[in-house]
Amino acid sequence: MVETLEQVELCILPLNTSCISMLVSPKATFIKTLLYCIVLLTVMLNLLVVISISHFRQLHTTTNVFLLSLAVSDLLVGVAVMPTAVAQQSCWFPGKITCALLFFLLGFTLTSSSVGSMVLISVDRYVAICVPLHYSSMITTKRAKICVSLCWICSVIYNLIMLKDHLSQKYMFNPCSQECTLIISYISGVVDFIVTFFVPVTVIIVLYMRVFVVAVSQARVMRSQAVAVKSRTQTVIVKKSEMRAARTLGIVLLVFIVCLCPYYGPFLAAEDIAADGSSAQIWLFSCNSTLNPLIYALFYPWFRRAIKIIVSLQIMQPGSCKTKIM
Helix, strand or coil: CHHHHHHHHECCCCCCCCCCCCECCHHHHHHHHHHHHHHHHHHHHHHHHHHHHHHCHHHCCHHHHHHHHHHHHHHHHHHHHHHHHHHCCCCCCCCHHHHHHHHHHHHHHHHHHHHHHHHHHHHHHHHHHHCHHHHHHHCCHHHHHHHHHHHHHHHHHHHHHHCCCCCCHHHHCCCCCCCCCEEECHHHHHHHHHHHHHHHHHHHHHHHHHHHHHHHHHHHHHHHCCCCCHHHHHHHHHHHHHHHHHHHHHHHHHHHHHHHHHHHHHHHCCCCEEECCCCHHHHHHHHHHHHHHHHHHHHCHHHHHHHHHHHCCHHHCCCHHHCCCC
């Protein structure tokens, strides 16, 4: 009788010694429900960002092109990667091809594209704050779209090269149908650490240090001078707006770095790492996709106005794309 009850609690019986059966318990059910709530929140918030920037003409700026790229990446994480990760903690196990393509290839590609988008955002803010007179000529919408496209293409190519062994037929014929784990060697981990984390984060930090040094010097100049001319007042307002955007995006970048650091911890300790959907490091980084739109909602008034228009279905009215948001 005891043996029968133990079998009922298991999702499936072990296929062989390499497979690990998963217990179904109230705690596991609660965790799975919580994770699905995070997935739903991630999809809804990032979908609002994508709709807002795509629909309202006033938001068709070069900076928002990079934000849109980041939001699309976060949306795909919520639609494809996070549900697959949750499924690994339930009684449904993805097939080998689903695991390899959806969780690892797509997941790693979205990570790389997110990092690339962060770098592009940093460059955009650097030019806007440090060389504002040349911003409109250097950072155009066309160039922004080209940079975003190249970022996504390079991300796909890079991760195909990194995961070529994992996507081989040898892995696909692994007898354990439950297993959806990727063992990343120390050498591959170091290469990925340098390309995906160290170099981009170094560039981001250097650029933002320069941005805030310039911002502090500008603030001191503005405090020491009385602004009397209307045109000069307008110039100051523009600078404050640029700095507000830089501060908000700086918070996004900081949260991104904090969420990504634990994933690369084992590589710094000269260890191999086993990546799977139940890994706390993977989920911490995935939750960054949930935090980004929350930061927009807290610091971007235009995003809050856009949400009100979308939720109230005013977006369905003719000419709503011309609504003044900013």
